[in-house]
Amino acid sequence: MSALRTSLARLSAPRWSGAVSRARVLPAVRTQIRTYKADPARDAMTGEIIQLPDIDSNLTKITLTDSPKKRPASSKLVFGHTFTDHMLTIPWNSATGWANPEIRPYGPLDLDPSCTVFHYAFTLFEGMKAYRNADGTVRLFRPDKNMARMNRSAARIALPTFDGAELTELIKKLVMVDKDWIPQDKGFSLYIRPTLIATQKALGVGPSSDALLFVICCPVGPYYASGFKPVQLLATTKYVRATPGGTGSYKLGANYAPGIVPQKEAMAEGYSQNLWLLGDEHALTEVGTMNLFVAFKQADGSVELCTPPLDDVVLPGVTRDSVLEVARDHASGKTPIPGLPADIKVSERKLIMKDLVDAEKNGTLLEVFGTGTAAIISSVDKIGYEGRDLIIPTGPAGMGAISKAMLDRIVGIQTGEIEHEWSVVANDVKI
Template sequence: MASRLSPLRTLPRLASLTRNAPATSSASSLARPLLASQQIRGYKKAPQPMRDVMTGEIIQIPDIDASSLQIQNTQSPKTRLPNSKLIFGKTFTDHMLTIPWSSASGWGTPIIKPYGPLELDPSSTVFHYAFTLFEGMKAYRQEDGTVRLFRPDMNMARMNRSAARIALPTFDGEALTELIKKLVVLDSEWIPQEKGYSLYIRPTLIGTQNALGVGPSSDALLFVICSPVGPYYASGFKPVQLLATTKFVRAAPGGTGGYKLGANYAPGVVPQAEAAKEGYSQNLWLYGEDHALTEVGTMNLFAAFKKPDGSVELVTPPLGDMILPGVVRDSALRLAQDHADGKEVLPGLPEKLVVTERKLIMADLVEAEKNGTLFEVFGTGTAAIVSAVDKIGYEGRDIAIPTGPEGLGPIAKGILDRLVAIQTGEIDHPWSVIASEGKA
């Protein structure tokens, strides 16, 4: 977990990011001063670079300062759709958060303003060299109006890790979390209270240097948008079918598969379309001559096996260059391990459970199906939380995988039920972070 970053950045990092990059800022146009006729709240001058008192040279540049937030309320609120009409990622709230960054002046003034288009130069590095990363988070609203986020510290740590990997600026994760809370609370009426509904939050960081050339971007923009969403499986849980193939490779050692970068996602669209033509929902990404299992589509993978001593082993591949450190993956592992250790029993999970992070190969699944020890397979991710798998196409035949009567195996269902209870505040838990208290 990344530690809390200091409010100011030191000059060595500034030098590394500005090398061979112009000092002009294309992102600054995205944070223009607001008109006097527009409503502004919480205005405070953004922190300025720290300079040497003798030479005037910049020696530190500012980090994100949540206390300098400006808020511009929309004058034209949107009409909210009925919950039954919501489609994942299609509807967006009234406001968005933007924070520009420049290698010359650091992080600028955070602004919450009406949702709308970004103004970017056609030469912006995001368009040409894929300087882009994002996160996926959710907020939940209880009947009393309390708004909660789920483990935002994990998202901030992963976002900083991704930013460092592609030479984009890192930031104070706690400060960004506070700003996200303010955005979510401002648009909290957009969060459906109906069970299974939530507000999907998409923090994004892009390079905006308006000059061609491969190198660190001298300018960047961090923005956050929000979308009300319904349950991923609106009509009940439906297991997915996977096509395991080595025709396409999602990631390789030393690459960027373990980071949440935009460049990792577009190349997966054609393989998914090909899998769909063969009757499968998604790809099961394999790697190497032994066909090692890595991820399920855009989700982390779990598989469970019956053992000779009567126990059940829950396995997930270990993290590394090829596997994204999912927030739900980590949560599922910790809940399962607590159950295995007897710290907190989860209903439905096997009494004798062993939790393991180890390499899995397709031969393990083939043999387990053959001898009847394959217990269940599922994926984890922010959107669906948990998604069961009932068959895997591999080398011309389908491997059948047990699922329960509700479309989920007992481990997947037990973990899902507990996670949802934590996320919605039904169970008090430190992973559920309150953004605003409701009325008593």
């Protein structure tokens, strides 16, 4: 039935109002805006609405800023502090569906103090990046994964889902409008933050009648600006990041604020982040806000690259999935990766702290690293646990052979140096 409704929605032709306007024109950007609104899909016999309008990138209104901001030097960038000239907004209502998307000058949102997001934390977000090559090519990295995860998070907290391919097209439009904000310096990129919030103007715990999807962007430099540095973790048993049956596997705003106090306490003890443990066995889940990988040397000389299973306490990270696929393709012989062990086995299984303690003692603990959008790969050289530090091997450059090979491979794909289906070119979008 859902497939039928989707097909009917696609066949419903939008009605044109006939109004045509032009946005202000910047050099090399010429945008014509046609104002129209798609009708909901209706039953051919009864006229009953069977599907409300989904996001449609063809309905985009683009209003360019009259006051472009001065772009700072790449060396002055601080992650998440400088934003581009424009943003994307798409309102939603339970009775009318998704409204027309708008790319407009970056600025404050007009929200009522009673909005559901402020009182019950109806908010979710994604993190992704765009990269610009010297030839002007702009690329996104696996945006379909971000869209799928965003929809999954939305469904979990009763917010509206959407056509991920259409939102990807809109993100391409936004990125291309602000493409000059993408630094071309090596290691720099444009961080993209799609966000969805509930905006119903009323108190009361229940599904929101209104929502707003918006996307903002900020130019960012290398995560390790002064060179790669491994991090130190405190394996905490005092706090729990997520529990079975909870929302730890969703990218919700409510999952992040409770981690700040534990991180401050870890830093006060000389560690960079927390290693989140779960249950009486002290099962490993995540490291800070990143996914976790551990490499063990096996008795037969092979290497096991292991990560905790997703279940419902671990976030399905895009970089995590990429590392797993790269490792599996290497192990199968499909795509050999320089630097990875010839005989490597990939596992998604339960890991407990005793596994790491025993491996450190007998010399079979090879590497520990985290994966995430911001840092991509972050090596670990020390884990504080029950009053002592486990020392993790790292190479002379601050990372082991596996993490280095993974970083090189993924960055090569992201920047287009390695041609791959995961690297999605944005330049062909119509704006």
